[in-house]
Amino acid sequence: MPQLIAGNWKMNGTLAGIAAYAAALRPASPGAELLVCPPAPLIAPLRAALDGAPVALGAQDCAVKRSGAHTGDLSADLLAELGATHVILGHSERRADHAESSATVSEKARTAIAAGLVPIICVGETEAERDSGEAETVVRAQLAGSLPEELAGQTVPGVVAPGIIAYEPVWAIGTGRTPTEEDVAAMHASIRAALRRQLGAAGATMPILYGGSVKPSNAASLLALPEVGGALVGGASLKAEDFLAIASAAARD
Numbered sequence: 001m002p003q004l005i006a007g008n009w010k011m012n013g014t015l016a017g018i019a020a021y022a023a024a025l026r027p028a029s030p031g032a033e034l035l036v037c038p039p040a041p042l043i044a045p046l047r048a049a050l051d052g053a054p055v056a057l058g059a060q061d062c063a064v065k066r067s068g069a070h071t072g073d074l075s076a077d078l079l080a081e082l083g084a085t086h087v088i089l090g091h092s093e094r095r096a097d098h099a100e101s102s103a104t105v106s107e108k109a110r111t112a113i114a115a116g117l118v119p120i121i122c123v124g125e126t127e128a129e130r131d132s133g134e135a136e137t138v139v140r141a142q143l144a145g146s147l148p149e150e151l152a153g154q155t156v157p158g159v160v161a162p163g164i165i166a167y168e169p170v171w172a173i174g175t176g177r178t179p180t181e182e183d184v185a186a187m188h189a190s191i192r193a194a195l196r197r198q199l200g201a202a203g204a205t206m207p208i209l210y211g212g213s214v215k216p217s218n219a220a221s222l223l224a225l226p227e228v229g230g231a232l233v234g235g236a237s238l239k240a241e242d243f244l245a246i247a248s249a250a251a252r253d
């Protein structure tokens with residue numbers, strides 16, 4: 001399976017910036033799968049500007065419910081209609097800013113799957129949890145709570161994996177710091193074992209992305225680690241050149 005390089009723009013990006021970003025991505029053929037998750041209102045314009053280029057689009061969150069009286073929430077079905085194929089769920093910024101529990105993330109993942117979206121479910125420990133030696137326990141508990149059982153049997157037409165995990169240590173997000181290669185490899189192995197236990201055969205192949213301060217200079221070494229199926233890239237995905245440099249680091253390995 002090719003590695004997936006997913007960009008998470010967070011609350012950045014403008015309509016005016018779409019054309020230049022798309023123009024930089026359109027001719028690229030990096031060998032890795034590319035996915036861009038802009039703010040939801042930019043999904044359709046970016047889709048149009050990419051003009052058929054093989055770059056998938058995703059959202060950064062969706063509602064638990066599929067429609068109805070939920071002011072301000074975003075329906076997974078509408079995101080799919082706008083051109084999204086993926087949705088990031090349970091990012092640590094949403095878990096922190098919006099008090100999202102793993103149970104809520106699991107419900108959202110079920111909704112996303114029902115709407116035909118591939119959920120990218122984020123897990124990761126805080127710095128205090130790592131320092132106290134609890135990182136793997138915390139991440140395993142997040143996985144146990146955040147993954148709906150549908151992930152064990154679900155297939156989405158045309159999509160290889162029904163779900164994706166992103167391991168993002170909270171203390172590495174936006175800080176320029178990353179765990180050691182040994183720590184990333186150990187955590188990814190632990191996540192793989194947990195996925196097999198929880199989801200059986202589907203858990204054996206589900207991609208596990210690494211996220212947290214991935215940039216062109218460290219991408220090749222992180223992406224070469226065992227069980228690293230790609231990267232979830234925040235800050236460095238905002239510049240098309242950096243995003244593509246990370247993607248070509250994946251292709252070389």
Ligand code: PGA
Pocket residue numbers: 008168172173174175176211212213214232233234235236
């Ligand atoms: P970063 O963010 O690459 O800016 O550290 C990653 C993320 O939050 O997904």
